[in-house]
Amino acid sequence: MEQLTHYDIENDQKQFPITIVCDAIRTPENIGMCFRISESFGVEKIYFHDVSPSTENRIVKRTARNTLSQISHEYYTDFEQVIQQLKAAGNTIIGIEITDKSINIQDFNFKNHEKIVLLLGRERNGIENINLVDETIAIPMFGRNSSMNVIHSLAITLYEVTNQLAKIKN
Numbered sequence: 001m002e003q004l005t006h007y008d009i010e011n012d013q014k015q016f017p018i019t020i021v022c023d024a025i026r027t028p029e030n031i032g033m034c035f036r037i038s039e040s041f042g043v044e045k046i047y048f049h050d051v052s053p054s055t056e057n058r059i060v061k062r063t064a065r066n067t068l069s070q071i072s073h074e075y076y077t078d079f080e081q082v083i084q085q086l087k088a089a090g091n092t093i094i095g096i097e098i099t100d101k102s103i104n105i106q107d108f109n110f111k112n113h114e115k116i117v118l119l120l121g122r123e124r125n126g127i128e129n130i131n132l133v134d135e136t137i138a139i140p141m142f143g144r145n146s147s148m149n150v151i152h153s154l155a156i157t158l159y160e161v162t163n164q165l166a167k168i169k170n
Contacts, residue, residue: 015042016165017115018158019091023079024049024122025150031055032063033151034120039067041158046073047082083119083132091115095133096153097126098146102138105157110164118157120150 020038025031031053038046052075053060055068076082083093092113110116121127130136139156141148 013042014162014166015044016162018043018161019086019115019117020046020154021082021086021093021117021119022046022048022052023120023128024051025120026052027123028053028057028059029063030123030149030151031057032060032065034154035060035064035067035071035073037151037155037158039071041162043071043158046071048073048075049079050075050077079128080132083117086117087134089115091117092135093117093119093133095119095121095127095130095136096139096150096157097121097130097133097136098138099130099136102136105137105139105160108135108137108160110161111168116161118154118161120154123150 018041020034020043022031022034025034025048031048034046034048054075055061055064055073061068087093092115094108094113094116096118119127119133127133137157139148139153
């Protein structure tokens with residue numbers, strides 16, 4: 001067995017009808033990792049709230065590596081307005097959030113939705129206005145802790161979404 005380098009690997013590059021909306025995430029490392037993980041899973045676009053660290057932030061740049069220029073992104077000021085625009089464009093808004101109506105991620109059928117928006121809540125308080133979402137999904141956890149880092153939850157969710165969607169593209 002031999003470990004491969006980045007130069008030895010050629011990924012099967014795909015883009016999926018997935019948009020990420022970050023609800024006022026404030027940690028530069030989380031913004032940078034959002035770029036990196038979203039690019040890795042073929043996300044079309046990312047929206048960041050204008051209170052989030054900018055792409056000029058040195059920590060964002062360092063964490064995102066070269067993915068800042070590889071994925072479309074923009075900043076917004078009005079959370080409700082951007083969600084309504086995305087809904088009007090035919091997107092299903094799916095919050096990654098623990099609610100009394102959340103569906104376990106492995107039980108959610110992402111293939112039933114043509115265009116998906118994954119909504120990430122704030123690091124401390126979750127999604128600002130949960131009533132704007134169409135659905136909520138939760139990641140089952142088995143330890144004592146009931147929450148995880150917002151970007152870790154995004155990575156798990158993108159794995160599940162793209163795994164399901166790739167099966168209908170093949």
